[in-house]
Amino acid sequence: MKNGMPKRAGGGMLIDFAESDGKSINKATKRVLMIFSEYIGAREPMGVSELARRLGMTRNMVHRALVTLHEEGFLFKIEDSGRFVLSYNMALMQNATRPVPALKDLARPYVEAISAELGETVQLTARSGDFQTVIDGVEGQGHMVLRVKVGRAIPLHLSVGSRAILALLSDDEITDYIERNSPLHGTNSNSLTSAGQIWTEVQTVRERGYALSFGDFSPNTAGIGYGIRDIDGRPHGALVVGGPVQRISQRWLDEARERIAPIVDELMTIAAHYEAN
Structure with missing residues (x-):
């Protein structure tokens, strides 16, 4: 310590050498590095309990190690869950030759x-050009459920997932x-098919962060x-939750959004x- 101030280590962490001997400093540093290494290449957020085990x-x-890594900008904290992922800058520094995970593999747990x-x-x-294509899904429970049709392509103006993607495009691209x-x-007669309807919907989706559908694609x-952005803000695709109108009301959707918000935030x-592939 000099002039009563702790020294700053090379990584930016403040360490008070007057209060710690070299051995304890090395142990603490080793723990921080061990924990940081767990996040390199990790596909899912991790928290205290998982890392401790x-x-x-x-x-x-x-x-203590996570707090240090978060405060120094190495990790990003997901507030709703209290778990961490590599910060944006750290993610950019990962090995560029490492294969980029497919969206399907990345999103499956969520x-x-x-x-x-x-x-x-x-x-x-x-997203596939002017369409969105279903690439994965899990069907709901019960007799009346929305079926997952992998490979189905839908124009970008037509369904709730399509419009969530469309809203992530620039105004010039939408035009x-x-x-x-x-x-x-x-x-059907409820579908959005005019330019005015599309622009109103795009503005609404951008403001609230998600698209809604009540019979405008399938009447039942x-x-x-939710549009899913890549590292450049471009659309990977969309995450869609749906079911029969007999069960899915506006109130149900409002409550569902609150319940799944932490899961959606982690995926995003x-x-x-x-980068979208």
């Missing part, structure tokens, strides 16, 4: 978790999409769609570390 450390040791929480069908879609695909076709289904955080 995995590394054989006490929860208090892990907590798709399963949401379906288990709500009991309704959850689908994952990817180009509308012009190239006009006249826009629907599936309702649902909610992880997906934003990677």
Whole structure:
């Protein structure tokens, strides 16, 4: 310590050498590095309990190390769950030759978790030009459920997942999409098929962060769609929860959003570390 101030270590952490001997400093540093290494290449967020079990450390040791890594900008904390992922800058520093995980593999645990929480069908879609394509999903419970049709392609203006993706595009891209695909076709009288309707919907989705559907794609289904951004803010695809209108009301959707918010937030955080493929 010099002039009563602690010295700053090379990584930016403040360490008071007057209060710690070299051996304890080395042990603490080793713990921080061990915990940090667990996040490199990890596909899912991790918290205190999981790391303590995995590394054989006490929860208090892990907590102190995570606080340090978070305060110094190496980890990002997901507030709703209290778990951590690599920060944006650290994710960029990962080995560029390491294969980028497919969206399906990245999102599968979250798709399963949401379906288990709500009991309704959850689908994952990817953007493919002017369409979204269903690439994965878990069907809901009961006799009346929304079926997962992997490989089904739907125009970007037509369904709840499609419009969640459309809202992530730039205004110029949306204008180009509308012009190239006009006249826009629907599936029933409730479908959004005019440029004015599309722009109103895009603005609404951007403001609230998700799209809603009540019979505008299929007259018997309702649902909610979240656009999934990549590292550049471009759309990976969408996460869609849906079911029969007999069960899916506005109130149900409002309550469902609250229940799955931590799961959705974790998926969005992880997906934003990677470029859409």
